[in-house]
Amino acid sequence: MFTARSLVNRIVRTQAFRTCTITKVSRTFVTATRKCQNQEKVEFPGAPRSYFTEKLEFIHSIDAIPTYRVMDKEGKVLVPEEEPNITEEFATKIYKDMVTLNTMDLILYEAQRQGRISFYMTNYGEEAIISCGAALDPSDVIFGQYREAGILLYRGFTLDEFMNQCYSNEKDHGKGRQMPVHYGSKSLNFQTISSPLATQIPHASGAAYALKRTGKKNCVMCFFGDGAASEGDFHAALNFAATMQCPVIFFCRNNGYAISTPALEQYKGDGIASRGIGYGIDTIRVDGNDVWAVYNVTKAARQLAVDEHRPVLIEALTYRVGHHSTSDDSSAYRSKKEVETWMRYDNPITRFRKWLHNKGWWNDEKEANYRVDIRKEILKSFSKAEKIHKPSLTELFSDVYDKPTPNLIAQQKELREIIQKYPANYPLADFKNGGEDL
Amino acid sequence: MSSFRAATRPFIANCWKINSNRVYIKAFSSVRNFPFGVCRESSPAPAEGFMPGLARSKLLKHTHEEALKNPELVDTGVVGGETKKMNFLQGVNDAMCITLATDETAVVFGEDVSFGGVFRCTLGLAEMFGKDRVFNTPLSEQGIVGFGIGMASVGHTAIAEIQFADYIFPAFDQLVNEAAKYRYRSGNEFSIGGLTVRSPSSAVGHGAHYHSQMPEAYFAHTPGLKVVIPRSPIQAKGLLLASIKDPNPVIFFEPKILYRAAGNYEYNGGYSDNRGPLIKIEQVPTGDYELPLGKAEVLKRGKDVTVVGYGSQIYTLEIAIQMAEKHIPGLSCELIDLRTILPWDVDTVAKSVDKTGRLVIAHEAPKTAGFGAEIAASVMERCFLRLESPIQRVCGWDTPFPLVFEKFYLPDVTRCFEAIKKAAEY
Numbered sequence: 001m002f003t004a005r006s007l008v009n010r011i012v013r014t015q016a017f018r019t020c021t022i023t024k025v026s027r028t029f030v031t032a033t034r035k036c037q038n039q040e041k042v043e044f045p046g047a048p049r050s051y052f053t054e055k056l057e058f059i060h061s062i063d064a065i066p067t068y069r070v071m072d073k074e075g076k077v078l079v080p081e082e083e084p085n086i087t088e089e090f091a092t093k094i095y096k097d098m099v100t101l102n103t104m105d106l107i108l109y110e111a112q113r114q115g116r117i118s119f120y121m122t123n124y125g126e127e128a129i130i131s132c133g134a135a136l137d138p139s140d141v142i143f144g145q146y147r148e149a150g151i152l153l154y155r156g157f158t159l160d161e162f163m164n165q166c167y168s169n170e171k172d173h174g175k176g177r178q179m180p181v182h183y184g185s186k187s188l189n190f191q192t193i194s195s196p197l198a199t200q201i202p203h204a205s206g207a208a209y210a211l212k213r214t215g216k217k218n219c220v221m222c223f224f225g226d227g228a229a230s231e232g233d234f235h236a237a238l239n240f241a242a243t244m245q246c247p248v249i250f251f252c253r254n255n256g257y258a259i260s261t262p263a264l265e266q267y268k269g270d271g272i273a274s275r276g277i278g279y280g281i282d283t284i285r286v287d288g289n290d291v292w293a294v295y296n297v298t299k300a301a302r303q304l305a306v307d308e309h310r311p312v313l314i315e316a317l318t319y320r321v322g323h324h325s326t327s328d329d330s331s332a333y334r335s336k337k338e339v340e341t342w343m344r345y346d347n348p349i350t351r352f353r354k355w356l357h358n359k360g361w362w363n364d365e366k367e368a369n370y371r372v373d374i375r376k377e378i379l380k381s382f383s384k385a386e387k388i389h390k391p392s393l394t395e396l397f398s399d400v401y402d403k404p405t406p407n408l409i410a411q412q413k414e415l416r417e418i419i420q421k422y423p424a425n426y427p428l429a430d431f432k433n434g435g436e437d438l
Numbered sequence: 439m440s441s442f443r444a445a446t447r448p449f450i451a452n453c454w455k456i457n458s459n460r461v462y463i464k465a466f467s468s469v470r471n472f473p474f475g476v477c478r479e480s481s482p483a484p485a486e487g488f489m490p491g492l493a494r495s496k497l498l499k500h501t502h503e504e505a506l507k508n509p510e511l512v513d514t515g516v517v518g519g520e521t522k523k524m525n526f527l528q529g530v531n532d533a534m535c536i537t538l539a540t541d542e543t544a545v546v547f548g549e550d551v552s553f554g555g556v557f558r559c560t561l562g563l564a565e566m567f568g569k570d571r572v573f574n575t576p577l578s579e580q581g582i583v584g585f586g587i588g589m590a591s592v593g594h595t596a597i598a599e600i601q602f603a604d605y606i607f608p609a610f611d612q613l614v615n616e617a618a619k620y621r622y623r624s625g626n627e628f629s630i631g632g633l634t635v636r637s638p639s640s641a642v643g644h645g646a647h648y649h650s651q652m653p654e655a656y657f658a659h660t661p662g663l664k665v666v667i668p669r670s671p672i673q674a675k676g677l678l679l680a681s682i683k684d685p686n687p688v689i690f691f692e693p694k695i696l697y698r699a700a701g702n703y704e705y706n707g708g709y710s711d712n713r714g715p716l717i718k719i720e721q722v723p724t725g726d727y728e729l730p731l732g733k734a735e736v737l738k739r740g741k742d743v744t745v746v747g748y749g750s751q752i753y754t755l756e757i758a759i760q761m762a763e764k765h766i767p768g769l770s771c772e773l774i775d776l777r778t779i780l781p782w783d784v785d786t787v788a789k790s791v792d793k794t795g796r797l798v799i800a801h802e803a804p805k806t807a808g809f810g811a812e813i814a815a816s817v818m819e820r821c822f823l824r825l826e827s828p829i830q831r832v833c834g835w836d837t838p839f840p841l842v843f844e845k846f847y848l849p850d851v852t853r854c855f856e857a858i859k860k861a862a863e864y
Contacts, residue, residue: 118644118841168842176842179646195648196605197577227549230576232608260550261574333553396843397835407806411835415846418853425852427845 065273067285067317070292073346075354077292084292084299088361094134094154094291095356098127098349100374101150104159105322107378108166108180112326116386117166119179123147125321126253128348129223130154131291135298136221141207142190143200143222146181147253151223155188159378163385170391170432175399198224198231201250205241205311208248212309219247219305221298227258229272238279241311249301250276250313253288255320260333276313288316289348292355318348390431393419393438412438495753497737498670498720505672505721510735514676514727521721527697529671529722530559530636533678534597536726538567541595543632544682546572548582548599556601557638557697583609583635587616590630590687597682603639603691604648610656617687618662631685636678638694639667640750641802641848646841652749652803652834657689658780658812664688664731665779667749669696671720676729677777684731693750734783736790740772743861744790746813747800748776751849755800758854762862765855769862779809787813788820795826796861800849805833827864830857 039051070082077083105122112120126147133154136142142151149162161173165183168176173184174192184192191207194200204222211218228234229252241248252272256263269275276283282304286297294316301312319342323330330339356362397404397412404412416438419426428435499505502521511517524532537544546560552574554561564572575582579600586596600606606613613635621629641650657665666681666688668674674692681688737752738759747755752775759771772790776782791797797817799810810831817829832849840847 177646177838177840179644179649179841182646195646196607227577230578230581232578232580258549258577259556260553261577265552265574266576328556390842393843393846396840396846397837400837405836407836411805415835418856419846421856422852425850 061270062274062277065270065283065285065315067287068293068297069287069290070296071290071351071355073351075351075356075358077355082292082296084295088359090134091356091359092361094131094295095349095352095362096370096374097130097150097153098291098352099370100159100378101127101130101153102349103371103375104149104162104378107375107382109322109326111166111382112180117180118168119181119326120166121146121181121325122322123149125319125342125347126150126255126288128289128291128294128318128352129251129253129316131295132221132251132298135295135302137218137302139189139216140218140302141204141211141220143204143207143220144183144190144193145197145200145224145228145253146193146195147225148223149181149183152183152185152188152190155185155190157183157185157188157190159381160384161185163378163381164388167385167388168390169385169388171385171388172391175395176391177395198228198233198237200224201228201231201233201237202240204248204250205237205244205246208241208246208305208311209244212245212247217306219249219302221249221251221302223251223253225258226252226254226256226263226266226272227261229275230258230266235275235279238276238281238311238313242280245309246311247305247309248311249298249305250281250311251298252313252315253318254315255288255318257320257324257330257334259324259328260330262334271315271317273313273315276315279313281311281313283313283315285315285317288318289346289351291348291352319346321347389433392432393435495756497752497756499672500719500721502721505723508672510676510729510733511723511727514723514725516723516725516727519723519725522724523719524671524675524722525698525719526668526671526674526692527557527559529673529675529720530678530692531561531563532722532724533675533682534560534563535566536679537595537597537682538563538571540726543593544571544595544597545589546597546599547575547585548636549575549577549601551575551599555599557694559636559692559697560599579605579608580612583612583617583633586633586635587612587620587630587687590632591620591628593632595632595682596634598633598635600635600637602649603637603653604651606635606637606653606689609635613657613663613687613689614660618660620662620687622662629685630687633687634678634682634684634690635688636690636692638697639691640693640695641839641844642695643844644841645839647838650802650839650844652691652693652801654691654779654801655803655807655809655812658782658809660780662687663780665691666731666777667691667693667779668777669693669749669752669775671722673729673775673777675722676727677731679726680728680731683728688731691749695750729777732778732781732783734786735775735777736772736786737775738771738773740770740794742769742794743771743796743798743858744774744787744794745771745798745800745854745858746774746776746787748779749802751800751802754849754851755854757851758858761851761855762858766859766862771858776813782809782813784816784820788817791817791821792824795821795824796864797825798830798832798854798857798861800832800854800857802834802848804836805831806836808833827861830861832857 042050042052071077101123108120109122111117127150130150133151164171166180182193184190201222201224204220208220254272258266273283273285284297286293297314301314304310304312321339321343397408400408505521506517534546546563550556551560552564582598586598589596617630617633640652654665657663664686666677668677678690681690745755745759755773759773763769772794774787774790799813801808801810810833814829832853834847
């Protein structure tokens with residue numbers, strides 16, 4: 001059997017390892033030796049901290065990973081030092097965005113029910129992640145899954161922009177091509193949402209590596225759910241981030257359900273957080289309904305990522321109060337009582353509101369006024385978006401590549417001729433210029 | 439898998455809702471304005487892509503007698519038996535139910551399968567056969583297919599569900615490099631014939647990029663796989679049972695717009711109007727029967743133009759043919775449902791084209807390197823001297839599947855009609 005040293009030597013001889021890898025191996029090796037003074041170390045470079053034991057024992061679990069919080073359910077800060085040092089304006093901006101998101105969800109959910117938009121997904125119960133937006137730098141890059149509208153809102157995506165996307169009208173950044181809630185904004189550094197799950201997680205690692213190479217003091221933050229963390233992409237992404245030392249924050253919104261599948265049918269380990277440790281990634285679990293806890297961990301994670309190029313995994317525990325989407329009826333797999341109990345037990349908006357009240361920065365009057373005003377504003381935006389035409393028919397064929405290819409040019413012509421011949425068979429009036437520009 | 443993988447009952451219901459509230463009304467008026475007055479009474483909304491014509495399709499077997507008249511059922515033992523009204527998803531469900539009841543090794547699994555699946559195809563099966571045989575998996579398509587391959591590798595029957603065909607791609611490696619080559623690479627020592635992968639596919643009206651795709655061509659390029667796409671409840675049940683029992687891995691795409699579209703009267707709400715009663719469902723034999731894989735079915739005999747399609751596209755072609763035959767007096771078209779994409783029935787198609795000399799192929803997937811290209815090439819090889827006109831392909835454009843442009847993207851009745859006309863008048 002070869003020893004670790006001989007293996008390293010062999011690797012050195014064959015020059016298969018880059019210098020940095022060897023340095024890392026030997027450094028860790030020394031650390032491990034120091035830690036295991038009383039036990040004989042295993043000289044294997046792939047498990048540098050291991051030591052020999054003569055006891056046959058399977059490891060079933062490690063200690064439960066604790067859940068960091070700042071406030072209790074009543075919005076009371078438990079350890080005063082943990083309360084972030086922020087201004088009234090900063091705090092109320094987060095709260096107002098939470099209420100705005102909630103109000104927008106109510107209106108757009110109902111709009112889908114009335115058949116005015118084709119699809120929607122609410123953020124009910126998960127509004128606290130807005131504070132991630134507050135903890136980041138605006139030029140940090142975000143890869144979302146689909147329930148992160150709040151962060152986009154915090155960054156300045158306007159109500160009109162939300163409505164235009166949901167109405168697939170000509171002002172939608174995505175030119176009406178994707179389903180509602182597939183937002184994206186280049187100027188706000190928020191990559192466009194795509195429906196497949198977990199595909200964005202390795203993208204985040206790659207983007208983070210690229211950012212690191214530029215030398216900018218920025219990181220990438222990537223969101224996904226407890227279900228998506230079962231996909232292969234999740235595992236690849238964490239392993240890549242760890243081995244390439246990418247400045248990326250992985251944020252798992254563990255909301256208890258992947259459509260109908262409860263978290264406990266999704267995995268058997270200690271949540272998603274336990275996996276981060278397996279990949280050698282700094283990991284923390286947080287109360288996902290606690291705005292300040294989410295804010296603090298994101299801020300600390302950002303520091304690790306940006307200053308030390310260390311990827312971080314945050315697992316936020318929350319609860320999906322709404323149906324998965326407008327295509328789902330969750331009463332088929334969970335009781336209404338369960339949802340009601342959860343809502344009574346804890347809600348990020350009410351918890352944060354209590355904190356603001358205690359602080360004297362918010363009151364019932366402000367609440368009532370803000371809710372009325374924002375509802376009006378959203379409805380105004382909503383009606384405006386509804387009246388805007390669908391995009392130009394030419395957008396059906398554009399952007400497949402940077403420039404139209406011969407097959408697409410020919411197909412566009414073919415469609416134009418069909419429409420000219422049978423205009424009554426197509427809903428041309430809904431589209432920009434009545435489809436004339438095709 | 440999706441963000442929006444959840445397409446449960448309301449998914450389809452919403453499709454009808456939107457359809458009936460707004461778009462459908464427009465579509466109906468466009469029917470009235472259709473340039474061919476003749477089709478006013480007989481063709482419902484053409485440009486919609488919401489399964490025009492399904493409600494009145496002559497291809498569905500509405501009576502016990504019609505259902506059992508099918509010559510393919512003669513040797514199956516169900517001819518003297520009962521039939522029951524079923525919609526498409528009930529046919530799929532019934533096939534799995536029969537398999538679970540008759541094959542002790544059979545299991546059904548996938549994301550959200552336990553409570554019935556987001557489309558309700560597995561409804562009641564977990565209660566009936568136990569949670570160890572009908573179960574939820576973690577959210578990983580490569581895991582689902584790999585797990586199924588493993589079960590099949592030791593001789594069990596694995597019926598896996600990929601929630602949307604759009605999400606099958608993480609399992610591409612398992613399907614293409616593992617499932618397809620398992621037998622060949624082991625010199626026939628091992629095989630995984632017990633694997634069947636079901637997946638809802640195709641356009642649904644509002645699915646956009648990731649809830650609409652029809653990825654049959656990717657898999658048609660993979661020797662060792664079989665690819666099946668049924669068009670109706672009777673077909674779905676018989677072909678699924680055949681796929682499960684077939685000693686090769688089969689991918690079974692279920693056009694999701696068909697699940698309930700022909701099904702429940704209440705669902706369709708505004709769809710019931712003065713165009714006569716809605717045909718709900720097919721009479722499906724209740725027994726255990728198989729329909730042949732690798733065999734196309736000639737749905738309508740004709741002498742002038744051969745029209746080939748599969749899945750939900752068949753109903754669009756049915757109307758397009760009705761329109762063409764009314765528009766061009768004396769024209770008669772032959773409609774062929776391919777049913778199995780791999781291995782596909784070249785003989786039936788070539789025999790038909792030898793007779794008609796004209797071929798129109800339609801599918802939803804993009805045109806370039808779509809399965810229509812394979813059909814066209816094979817027919818050209820076999821029927822070159824018999825061809826009277828260029829082979830017409832009516833397909834999705836070479837773009838991703840676009841939400842707001844769906845009506846302009848799909849090979850709709852208008853485009854299929856135009857292609858038939860072009861082939862006939864060449």
